[in-house]
Amino acid sequence: MTDALMRKLGLTDSEELLVALGVDMRRIWFNYGQPDTGPDAEGYVQTMWGARHRRVDPGDGRPNFISPFNEDTTVEEVHAHAWPHAGRLDYSGVRELCRRHHGEYATFGAPWSPFFHEVGWLVGQEEFMMWMHTKPEVIRAIIDHVVDYEVEATRRFFQATDGLLDIAYFGNDFGTQRGMFISPRMWNDFIRQPLKRYFDVSHDYGCKVMNHSCGAIRDIIPSLIADGVDILDPIQVAANGMDLAGLVRDFGDAVSFHGGVDTQRTLPFGSAADVRAEVRAYLELTKAKGGYILCGSQEFIEDIPLDNILAMYDENRREVRTRPTASTLTPAGHGS
Numbered sequence: 001m002t003d004a005l006m007r008k009l010g011l012t013d014s015e016e017l018l019v020a021l022g023v024d025m026r027r028i029w030f031n032y033g034q035p036d037t038g039p040d041a042e043g044y045v046q047t048m049w050g051a052r053h054r055r056v057d058p059g060d061g062r063p064n065f066i067s068p069f070n071e072d073t074t075v076e077e078v079h080a081h082a083w084p085h086a087g088r089l090d091y092s093g094v095r096e097l098c099r100r101h102h103g104e105y106a107t108f109g110a111p112w113s114p115f116f117h118e119v120g121w122l123v124g125q126e127e128f129m130m131w132m133h134t135k136p137e138v139i140r141a142i143i144d145h146v147v148d149y150e151v152e153a154t155r156r157f158f159q160a161t162d163g164l165l166d167i168a169y170f171g172n173d174f175g176t177q178r179g180m181f182i183s184p185r186m187w188n189d190f191i192r193q194p195l196k197r198y199f200d201v202s203h204d205y206g207c208k209v210m211n212h213s214c215g216a217i218r219d220i221i222p223s224l225i226a227d228g229v230d231i232l233d234p235i236q237v238a239a240n241g242m243d244l245a246g247l248v249r250d251f252g253d254a255v256s257f258h259g260g261v262d263t264q265r266t267l268p269f270g271s272a273a274d275v276r277a278e279v280r281a282y283l284e285l286t287k288a289k290g291g292y293i294l295c296g297s298q299e300f301i302e303d304i305p306l307d308n309i310l311a312m313y314d315e316n317r318r319e320v321r322t323r324p325t326a327s328t329l330t331p332a333g334h335g336s
Contacts, residue, residue, distance in 0.1 A: 001300045021313040026101035032111030032153045048084040078141040086153035091160035098164035108167035113150040116172040147194040158205035168202035175215020184219040199228035216240040225254045234259035256291040263298040272311035279315040
């Protein structure tokens with residue numbers, strides 16, 4: 001979609017596109033991963049977490065994915081596992097990436113750190129869900145080691161930014177279209193405190209925190225706010241309980257919102273006039289307090305007409321130009 005928008009507007013790179021759309025945030029990308037090793041004699045490569053997998057099934061009857069942990073794994077064995085070290089990552093280019101944009105745009109980013117997913121990919125998604133009930137101490141130990149690595153990577157990343165990063169940005173998808181992947185109680189027991197570690201280290205370095213989760217996460221929004229989230233992303237308004245009006249009413253005094261322009265209904269299936277009306281409604285909803293950053297409710301994909309995307313940003317600029325309260329609004333986005 002980025003390439004298609006650039007072609008339509010006659011632009012040559014993504015930075016020109018962001019400028020043309022009036023986007024005032026710039027993401028600082030950083031790869032927190034380390035390369036796989038191998039393959040070994042049986043064709044397996046090993047991830048930095050110690051899982052072994054084969055990209056091609058040779059038909060020998062062996063599994064194509066082997067976790068380092070199983071039903072018999074003990075907490076002691078988890079601690080003894082060869083976990084990766086964040087000091088091996090290369091942070092040398094981070095400051096320059098920030099320097100290019102800091103002061104003119106809001107810089108945001110961090111190691112993405114999707115530990116809720118990393119653990120599922122490491123032990124198997126079904127095992128992750130079951131072991132929270134049957135092997136809770138083992139799962140807690142695995143979570144702690146994954147988070148240890150990612151928080152250390154994040155700390156070193158912040159050091160490398162040298163104070164030029166405005167917003168830390170982390171992502172785990174806790175919600176489906178209808179509710180949470182796990183119950184709010186289980187989320188509170190297993191996920192909440194590890195997640196707060198990312199927020200705490202971000203605030204230690206003077207950054208606001210933008211937390212990403214797709215889906216219907218209304219049940220945990222009070223906890224996210226209490227634990228230090230400053231901006232919620234992406235506000236998937238078509239999911240249960242996530243309409244922006246209700247979120248602004250109930251939480252708008254305590255947190256900002258990034259997203260909301262509906263990529264499931266309005267943008268792909270509505271007219272440009274429908275898109276403009278939705279943008280105006282959101283700006284009207286939030287004009288008194290601010291606390292809203294215009295963006296899609298998900299990334300833009302190929303089912304969305306380009307003219308609808310352009311209408312979204314154009315209407316935002318038009319509204320901001322004509323409103324006497326424009327200083328309270330922060331037009332931005334990264335969905336393209």
